[in-house]
Amino acid sequence: MNTTFAKDIKKGLTAEDKFLSSKYFYDDNGSRIFQEIMQMPEYYLTDAEFEILSLQSKQIVEALGFSEPFNIIELGAGDGFKTFKLLEYLVNEKIEFNYVPIDISKEAITILSAKLKERLPKLSIKPRVGDYFDILKEESKNNIPSLLLFLGSNIGNYQSEEAINLIKLFNENMNVNDKLLIGIDLKKNPITIQNAYFDNAGVTKRFNLNLLLRINREFNADFKIDDFDFYCYYNPLNGEVKSYIVSLKKQTIHIEKLDLEVEFNQNELIWTELSKKYSIEDIENLADEANFSVKNHFLDCKHYFTDSLWEKLG
Ligand code: AVJ
Numbered sequence: 001m002n003t004t005f006a007k008d009i010k011k012g013l014t015a016e017d018k019f020l021s022s023k024y025f026y027d028d029n030g031s032r033i034f035q036e037i038m039q040m041p042e043y044y045l046t047d048a049e050f051e052i053l054s055l056q057s058k059q060i061v062e063a064l065g066f067s068e069p070f071n072i073i074e075l076g077a078g079d080g081f082k083t084f085k086l087l088e089y090l091v092n093e094k095i096e097f098n099y100v101p102i103d104i105s106k107e108a109i110t111i112l113s114a115k116l117k118e119r120l121p122k123l124s125i126k127p128r129v130g131d132y133f134d135i136l137k138e139e140s141k142n143n144i145p146s147l148l149l150f151l152g153s154n155i156g157n158y159q160s161e162e163a164i165n166l167i168k169l170f171n172e173n174m175n176v177n178d179k180l181l182i183g184i185d186l187k188k189n190p191i192t193i194q195n196a197y198f199d200n201a202g203v204t205k206r207f208n209l210n211l212l213l214r215i216n217r218e219f220n221a222d223f224k225i226d227d228f229d230f231y232c233y234y235n236p237l238n239g240e241v242k243s244y245i246v247s248l249k250k251q252t253i254h255i256e257k258l259d260l261e262v263e264f265n266q267n268e269l270i271w272t273e274l275s276k277k278y279s280i281e282d283i284e285n286l287a288d289e290a291n292f293s294v295k296n297h298f299l300d301c302k303h304y305f306t307d308s309l310w311e312k313l314g
Contacts, residue, residue, distance in 0.1 A: 006258060009215060012270070013255075013262045020211060022157055022243070022273035027214050033207045035079075040203060042195045045153055048305035049183050050082050056298045056307075057089035063296050063309055064179055066145040069096040073139055074149040075132050075170075077101030080112045082151060084119070091120050098124045098144075102135050136173035146174065151183035151307065156276045163276075167290040176314040180292065183307050187277045190236040192304070197232045197241050197275065205230035208245055208272050220256035227251060231269070239277040245270040283308055 005024060012019045026034065038046040053060075064070070072090075074083055080101060090097055099116070103109045109127045116125055128135045139146060148170060155163055170180060187193075197204055208230050212223035232243040247264035254261055278286070280297060283306070287294045292310035299306050 006219070009219065009255070010258055010260060013260070017271065018269065019271040020245075024214065025207060025211055025273075027210075030207065030210050030214070033203065033210055036203050037199075037207060040199055040201070042199050044192065044196060044302075044304050045185050046082070048300035048302065049151060049153075049307065050085070051300045052298050052305065052307050053082050053085040057086045059296075060086065060181065060298060060307070060309065061090065061093075061095065064145075064147060066147070066179075069098065070145040070147065071098050071100055071139060072147045072149060073100040073102065073136065074151070075102055076150070076152075076154060077103050077112055078108060078152075080116065083149065084116075087116070087120060087123060091122050098126050100126045100128060100135075100139060102128045102130070102132055104129070104131075133169055133173055136170070140173055140175050140178070143175065146178045148174065148178065148180045150180065153183050153185040153275070153305070155182060156185055156278075157274060158276070159274060160276075163286060164289045167286065167292070171290050171292065171312055174312045176312055178312050179295070180310045180312070181307050182310065183305065184278050184283055185275070185305055186299075186303065187236065187239050187279050187282075188304055190234050193234045193236075193241060193277060194232075197234070197243065202230075204232070204243070208243060211272065212245065215255065219258055222254050232273075234277075239279070239282070241273075241275040241277070242271060243273040243275070245272055280306070 008021060008024070012021070037043050074080070077083065087099055101109060101112055106129045109129050113125055113127045116123055150170070155166070158166055209225050209228060212225060212228060215221045216223050227248050229246040229248055230244070231246050232241060234241045247266065247268045250266045251264050252261055253264065283297070284294050287310050291313050293313055295309045295311050297306045297308045
């Protein structure tokens, strides 16, 4: 049994305001549903970032100003689909670099490596499985300039303070002049954002409710999916999309392996996810707080999304 997950379930479901972290969405089923989300037309984030890396790889690489060889270290590489465009550009230009994808899932890394070896046989790839910061620290010791990739607006899942702390940790494990390319979803027309998360086909609802199915399976719980719904809203004043699971009736859930009974009132919520949106000014403040200077913002043509390039200051 996964003990941190067990503790987090107990903590979240016995709290006054119930919560479960979106980091637990990504079991095998959840990862598949997230692939579906990325293919929905309403979920503009993936297309926007793909456009940036397809059309602006040259500008990004020039802005690095690195001597060769250098490292490209990707945090949470996942399926590596977007990064492919950047890697392809570099290989075609015969630029000397190593690609170091890091993921906690060994399976994801194995699949990614095999795919890349086939599609870019000349790529030098050094896949790593394990903890981001341990590996970053190790890689920073070899004194090759490094570009860190933290793409896909994953930073959006963190509250302001946590986001600053995470980026400070990146900073502490980098060398001066190393760069961070960070993908961030921008504030925009609230309807566009709302539609990306509250899709009509209910894919995002399935993504959220899958967490209950995961708890059923891993902890012998008895959540009945039809007794729960999904709700989310975007608050343009603070840039936060918050997602919730809603109990449709008063009910008691038994989680056998945790020896826990959880009572729900009708319409009671479980907060599952924060997907925070930033303005350019917000991004510059965040960089500032963590001792980075912003070199460039690479935007898509609709200005929905940015891959921002930051430099570690001395
Ligand atoms: C993978 C965290 C960037 O918050 O946009 C997509 C996850 N949640 N639809 C996001 C997600 C609902 C996604 N991130």
